[in-house]
Amino acid sequence: MRNVIEVEHVYKSYRLGVIGTGTLSHDLNRWLARMRGKEDPYKQVGVENNRTVAGGQYVNALSDISFSVAEGEVLGIIGGNGAGKSTLLKLLSRVTQPSEGEIRIRGRLASLLEVGTGFHPDLTGRENIFLNGTILGMKKAEVQKHFDEIVEFAGVAKYVDTPIKRYSSGMKVRLGFAVAAHLEPEVLVVDEVLAVGDAEFQRKCLGKMQDVAENQGRTILFVSHNMNAINRLCTRGIVLRSGKMAFDGTAAEAVRLYEVLNSEELKAEASFTPDHTADCQIVQAQLTNLTTGKAERNIGIGQPFGVNYTLQLNTLIRSIHMTMVIKTAAGEIVFLSDRRDDPEALQPRDPGTYTGEIQIPNPLLVPGTYTITLGLINYDNGKFFHAKDILTFTLADNESARAQRAGQIFVPLKWNIEKK
């Protein structure tokens, strides 16, 4: 299948800070260099975009991005905040131009970087449908042709002759998406726009995009933080990280890699500075691969692993107990384990340092990223020590059938089958 988009070695750099008299000298130097036929003295290709590190005057929002999209493909673009997703879409939709490299596009490209671009609050729904449609590149006659469908899809038939400043924000979003969904471009570029709107409408939008891609053979580039939507809709995925391509492959793999990358900053080990005024404290915790005994946070399905911890008790405590909470990357609690489940836990403890180990059953959880929270409670006085989301681990499975199983838990069952 032929390519409809080709992106080749694209860079985009931005100047940091405000524009003022200070930039004038840079502009003059640049102009002088150009007049003398020299290179731009401020052109710096190769400065990584890491928004947490201060310093520098120029930054590469995108560096060396190359990929191509074939006709009919639905490409998901994922990455954290500031990874360069929106910059890439801006380049594709010609809002601004790249600093280096080349982008080639075949056919009409419509971009939906924002829902309801150019809506005028004083105009009625009807007038805005025409205005928005033509801004997005349709002819008036094309909008007319789809007018009834748009109104029906947005579900605003009653309000079509009311100024849209009287609309609820949800209605505006519905109307905006409805117009864009009825565009008929060869390539549709959609930024994270579904985040607004209710669940029913989000489902409707995803369905519409699926329909456009599968039944009408259009190409879609889709940016989202909703990994389910990416998984469901996209045939391919690319992951951007600090302006660089981190991955290009299937959507499912891209989503998994993104989740791993996302949690890479978090460690398999955590330690806390001892506080002698506290009655009790966790001083150290570590995720351990129980086969090797080493700290590890990427765990395979079936691989025995657990949490090793060190406690510091500064006084005699008659009743102390400890909890561990495992949460999904989305923050939902999968389960809570409490030492009171074990009656021995309630026995008095002398001051000192204690170490312990919690074995986590495996297989138990479906592949994904999880966080561990540890808690320590002194029942003598009710004081507690809480270490929230201190450890992160990723469960992965290479067997494709299990890689994406639905549900929260993963328990291999014995299936009995006999022939009668």
Add this chain to the structure above:
Amino acid sequence: MNEAPKNTTQETEAWSLVIKPGRGALQLRLGDIWNYRDLILLFVRRDFVAIYKQTVLGPLWFFIQPVLASLMYYVLFNRVAKQPTDGIPPILFYMSGQITWMYFSECLLKTSNTFVANANLFGKVYFPRLVVPVSIVISNMLRFGVQMLLLISVFLFYALFRDMEVQITSAIFFLPLLLIMMAGLGLGAGILISAMTTKYRDLQFLVGFGTQLLMFATPAVLSVKSLPDGIIKTAIELNPMTPVIQLFRHAFFNTGSPETWQLIYSGSFTLVLLLAGIAVFNRVEKSFMDTV
């Protein structure tokens, strides 16, 4: 992914759009504007409808502005400063000057901040940016048309009830051309300024004030004929709007046509300004979002 560039060498022609860095050659790209004619019309409609929504008098404001301004000039220049008005009723003299000058200055002022005022919209979607200033010029044209009706009514009032001698000349056939010249001058200057103010906005402060001052260097409120020869008269004659206003007045009141060379000068000035404006504007639109 690596073989992609090789395929494309044979089918480069098939790409409908190639996005590259750099400023590129100066281009007019008027075809793009034509493709977006529906959008221009909708913008015109939006401007026209939206301005006077939720006002009681609505489009009547189109009349009130030139009437009040003409009355003020009448009092200031005619009554107080005793300036001659080429032998035509002062109200008509000022109103005709006012309506033509207003058209030019509105085109200039409203288009001169195209990039800054529309940064939000331009940051989200691509369409030829020139669509916006062109639509501004056209919606001002509608306003000019409505104000012409006012001028004609006052003209008829003087002709019927004040025994003014009606002296319409054949220059009336040049009205469409005059309108195009005013539009071209206003648009050319406006988009040139808007292209120059995307990064450093200093010029913006000058524009509003400057156009106000510039009015006094045209026959909008002064009779050029009755000025003594000298540097002031020459300066006014060098203003490309001068022959336009003179010819406009001549069409209705036979006040004397400007010289042919003046018209040719003004026409060429307009054409050069407009083409330069469009070319610079088109060059800036590619990357202004980064600096605006």
